[in-house]
Amino acid sequence: MKYLLLVLCLFAPTLKAQDWQTLMRHQATTSLEQALKDGDKTQFLHIKKTILTPAQLQSIGKLKNLKVLKLNKTGINVLGEWLYQLENLQVLDLSFNKLGALPPGFAQLTKLKLLTLNNNFFTDVPPAIRNMASLEKVMLKGNALVAIIPKGKYPFEVVW
Numbered sequence: 001m002k003y004l005l006l007v008l009c010l011f012a013p014t015l016k017a018q019d020w021q022t023l024m025r026h027q028a029t030t031s032l033e034q035a036l037k038d039g040d041k042t043q044f045l046h047i048k049k050t051i052l053t054p055a056q057l058q059s060i061g062k063l064k065n066l067k068v069l070k071l072n073k074t075g076i077n078v079l080g081e082w083l084y085q086l087e088n089l090q091v092l093d094l095s096f097n098k099l100g101a102l103p104p105g106f107a108q109l110t111k112l113k114l115l116t117l118n119n120n121f122f123t124d125v126p127p128a129i130r131n132m133a134s135l136e137k138v139m140l141k142g143n144a145l146v147a148i149i150p151k152g153k154y155p156f157e158v159v160w
Contacts, residue, residue: 028070032056035063046070054080061085072096084108095119095139102128110134118142130154 028046029035035042042063052074060069061082069086070093077098083089089109093116100121106128112135117126119142129135135156140149149158 028068032059035060039063040065042066044068046072047074048072049074051075058082064088067091069093070095079103079106081105087111090114092116095142102126104128107132113137115139125149125154125158132156 028044029038029042030046030048032045032047032052035045036059039062043065045060045063045066045068047070049072052071057076057080059082060066061084063086065088066086067088068091069089070091072093073096075098076094077100079094079099079102083103084105086109088111090111091114092109092112093114095116095118097120099117100123104127106126109132112132114137115129115135116139118139122140122143123146125138125140129138133155137157137159138154140158140160143160145160149160
């Protein structure tokens with residue numbers, strides 16, 4: 001198993017968004033406390049069904065090598081600047097929260113390939129991501145989208 005992880009880490013820059021999803025299912029840290037204790041070793045964090053305080057969210061910004069972050073059903077209704085500190089983030093899943101917008105600085109996540117915003121309060125593709133060249137796929141299922149999103153309108157695939 002350690003050999004497999006080493007190989008995956010060596011080839012991580014070439015992994016596509018769907019590969020990260022598969023990898024995430026098997027190697028995630030599920031405790032914020034453990035992730036903070038492991039510090040720079042933490043690359044995958046998945047927290048679900050836990051309401052996170054602003055202080056807890058701020059602490060996630062300390063995980064500089066985080067590549068995959070899933071915060072599902074955590075009560076998030078606004079994203080703070082802590083997110084921009086995650087310079088290596090490639091997969092972000094914020095499904096089942098209370099988000100209706102992304103902050104303008106969101107485009108600072110220049111390595112982000114997959115963004116999942118399922119079951120939130122978005123009515124359209126967020127303006128903050130519309131020109132993000134690194135994005136391959138944005139998931140918007142379960143949102144109250146007010147218009148049909150034509151294929152090819154954005155430089156990434158939109159699944160709604």
